[in-house]
Amino acid sequence: MEWLIAEACGSFPYLLRLILEGLLIGVIYSLMALGLTLIFSVLNIVSFSHGEFYMIGGYVVYTVLHHFKQVPGLVAVFLAAVVTFLIGAVFERLFLQPMAKGQVDRPNEYAILVTFGLAFVLQFVMLGLMGPFPKKVPRFFSFPEIDLGFLRTTRTTLFLGKIPLPGSRIFAAIIALIALGAMLYFMYRTWTGWALQAVSQDRNAAAVVGINPLNMNTLAFALGGMLAGLAGAVLVSVFSWVPWVGVPASAKSFVIIVLGGMGSIPGSLVGGLILGVVESLGTGCWPNPATAQAYRDVFGLVIFALVLLVKPTGLFGRKL
Amino acid sequence: MKGRKVWVVFLVALLALLVAACQPKEVVKTVVVTKEVKEEVVVTKEVEVVKTVEVEVEKAKGACAPQSFDELPKDKDGNPIIKIGVPIPLSAPGSVTGGQAMQIAANIAVDHINSKGGVMGKYKVDVVFYDTSGLPERGRAGAEYLITQECVNAIAGEYHSAAGLQEKEVAHKYGILAVFAETWNDKITAAQYPEVFRIAPASSMVAEADAKFFKDMGVQWVAIVAENTDYGVPASEATKERLAKYGIESEIYLAEQGTPDFAALVSRIVEAVQNKEGKKGVLVLITGETSYNFEQQAVDGGLAPAEDLIFVANQVAANHAEFWANVPDGNYMAFRRVGVVPALTADNPVAQKFIEDYKKATKDPDRFPESYAFEMYDSLMLVVAAIEKAQSLKTEDLIKALESFNSRENGYQGAQGIYYFLYGTQNPVPEGVPEWMWHQWPDPAILFLQYTEQGQSVNDACVIWPDAYKTCDYQYP
Incomplete structure (x- = not known):
């Protein structure tokens, strides 16, 4: 076994490190993809502005922490969730409800155009407001420097034996996990969550039992935007933030929801983790170091293509 | 179902072939010389050796610049x-x-x-x-x-x-x-x-300076992290070639411009560094904002700073305000500075006037x-x-x-x-x-500086190479 690992990817601690790093970023991918899944399953549209909600989330945190230095990072993350929720709700009411009410010809094309439009508007508004220069917030917390042998920390990094794990990512993943837990509780343990699921399964039947599908549409789009905003809010201390930072993040979300199964909540959770780990292992183990990082996105897309070939509905998708 | 499995196997094999085909290969260098003739017919021919030939050509129509x-x-x-x-x-x-x-x-x-x-x-x-x-x-x-x-x-x-x-x-x-x-x-x-x-x-002039710097610092192995562009690829290859000339081993790691996440690449370099003897180096040939992501993640991932490693950040580190905002833990990072430093401009009135106006325009009195x-x-x-x-x-x-x-x-x-x-x-x-x-200014100054404290101004950064301009030695954590 050890020989196999050594042949494929160096040492076991190295392999473990790659997997852990993949899981850390994968949790955040899952959070973002869950938002897109929610929008797709309830509104039956693909939001092309999802990455921009992610971008807005990061900028809200930056703005709050830049102007009010005493505000704790978690409060800024919460505010980012509120702002992105509100943007999502207002946009859905103004631009997507006419589609749901049948007031728009060619609703499918309309949805694509209007969400693309929102993406451009948000990108260029933020470019105007924040400028093109990269922004970043300080780490939400620094580790105290301790050394317990196997467990060691520096300001920035947690060492598990020989495996260093970035503190900022650990923190981001923990917040993302809490948000995911809260969202799953909401979806599976509350009346409103059940109402959302009911609308996603059959709008007319849901309406018959007293659920207002239009309100559920608004809630789903706002929640979806909020989840993307949360993902951005926790990652703005990890990556440098620019107005077009949402574009690659959005592309990953599309891959995840198709990989996991369009409209499937467990699918988006598992899909995010798979994508994170595959990208990490691919980059870390690809035989040619020169091209490993450059092929990073390719590794995820290869898995994506294979899953589609074997199971076109995705890992947890409903039968077509 | 059986048919689908066959298709899957076929497509996997096809993908493997495609990936294999994408691996870098040695390319035979050919030079293409293009001449433009009066009838505006473009003649292209491949030759083995470059020769400088003066040819009277009529330029393509369409330029509308005033001639008087x-x-x-x-x-x-x-x-x-x-x-x-x-x-x-x-x-x-x-x-x-x-x-x-x-x-x-x-x-x-x-x-x-x-x-x-x-x-x-x-x-x-x-x-x-x-x-x-x-x-x-x-x-x-x-x-x-x-x-x-x-x-x-x-x-x-x-x-x-x-x-x-x-x-x-x-x-x-x-x-x-x-x-x-x-x-x-x-x-x-x-x-x-x-x-x-x-x-x-x-690029070749800079590659030579980079290689000499690492040689003078006693480095035995260098990770060259370069962007996958017309700048990064030839620059990294030129640097690798010159490092080899000085007996220094190196490995090239390419990344796409705009990549935000370098965690796995950092892990890969950490693994390589741990398996090498002697002093090691990292050279960042990724330009612009993308370099900040790599540099901070190198710190977060335990690559830098280290007692036996010299980390050379990209030259945009010279923009100190932005560098510190994006790489808050970048102390002990060195960076290459092409062009002059304040000490070299003291006797140049043209430079002084420009520096003064640049500081005013950027509203940053510390920005050289x-x-x-x-x-x-x-x-x-x-x-x-x-x-x-x-x-x-x-x-x-x-x-x-x-x-x-x-x-x-x-x-x-x-x-x-x-x-x-x-x-x-x-x-x-x-x-x-x-x-x-050809038409190349031969004298650009190439210096290496180092930030030793968090938030340090570029004006206070140490000049660590070459010896002629050195203000302090490279400092390890």
């Missing part, structure tokens, strides 16, 4: 203006940091020229900016637009080699002067186009202009100097004027130093001298 001062367009007050095109990156995936600094520098140059009454005291200069995003296709489109729609008399600027390589082709096609400010790819000048000049160093800002300013000033010397707007006269700056004594005093070009149409590059020395 009487033909100059007028501004709204009726004054004649000379238009100069400035292609720079002002949006992603290009280095917006670099592009904006160059835009500020270009505007300062225009103010300085026009405040003296303009070129030859009577023709105001107007620059037309074009955002290339650092992309080849936008570089080509931008040069076409500037030359055929804006009717510029010359092009000055550009930050990214990928865009610059295309712009030089367009400038050559239309016979318009191009003075490149910050494009390092050897091929920019190695093509030996009469219209093309460069005041930035060639970056090398690309100096180069942008000087490239515009050189174009103006050529027009004044030639007393003409014709490209062939401007080329002759610039070529007359052929030694340090005969050179043009810019903010960054004295510009001169040893080789050109009057004095072709001799055998044994690299082809990229």
